[in-house]
Amino acid sequence: MSSRNPTSPGAPPALPWTLRPLLSVAGVLAATVLSALTAxxxxxxxxxxxxxxxxPAIEPPLRALAVAVDALGEPFGAVVVIPSLAAVCWLLGHRRLAALAVAGPVLTVAVTSALKPLTGRVIHGDNLAFPSGHTGMLTAVGLVGGLLVGSRITANRRKAAVVAVGSALACGVAMGWAQTVLVSHHLTDTVGGLCAALVVVPATGWAIDHLPQLGRT
Structure with missing residues (x-):
């Protein structure tokens, strides 16, 4: 099966066709977990x-590492990470993926922000906590980065799938660890954020792949 989007022959899709079944399964599982935790x-x-x-909060020297990871999810970190990833995707000819590099993390954070007042879960008094936007954002970035690397592995679908999903999970776990040990979030808040990204990013990628003008010069 071709890895190109039939709606625009010259443009690679944001979601490679060979990875869509796996991403769909991951999205359904993540949606189930997120819905259950929300309930x-x-x-x-x-x-x-x-x-x-x-x-208890973590002590040095690991605290410095946790703070560095946490910074990637802060606004000043996001405005560096997200445009940089989008630029790399664009320069490599993946215009749809470049759009997903921006839309995926932004929409993931929007979803987590919308769910927080619904669940009403707080930490440190009245700070809304579930699901974690930091974890969702970095998981989304990791998934897009994994899709970019996986798109270069055309001869081995299984390896491409491992790279894409593994990258998302690695980034999500890293940020989840940082948020938990810094006591910025509860552990399950970070699980919710990770799941939100696994739902939002593939859905957004599917929508982008139905916009053929993104792939035309």
Missing amino acids: VYVSGHRLWPTDGVEG
Whole structure:
């Protein structure tokens, strides 16, 4: 099967056709987990007795690493990371993926922001916590980056899939770790953010692939 979008022969799709089944399954699973967690916290329950209890912050020297990772999800970090990834995608001829590099993380953060007042889960008093926007943003960036690298692996679909999903999970876990050890979020907040990205990014990529003008010169 061709990896090109039939709606625009000269433009690689944001979501390679060979990876769509895997991304669809991942999206459904992530949506299920996100919905379940949202339902739990909307109802005011916890998954286990210590769920939602603020733990001790990490000590140096690992704290410096956690702060550095956390910075990638801050506005000043995002305005560097997201445009840089989009520029790389564009320069390599992946215009749809360049659009996804911007839209995916932005929409993921929008979704997490919309869910926070719905769930009403807080940390440090009245700071809305679930799901984690930082984790969602970096997971989205990791997934787009993985799709870019995976698109260069045309001879091995399994390896391309591992790269794409593995990159998303690695970035999500890294940010989730940072948010948890810095006590910026509860562990399950970060799981929710990761799941949000795995739902939003593929859905956004599918929508972008139905905009043929993005691939034309």
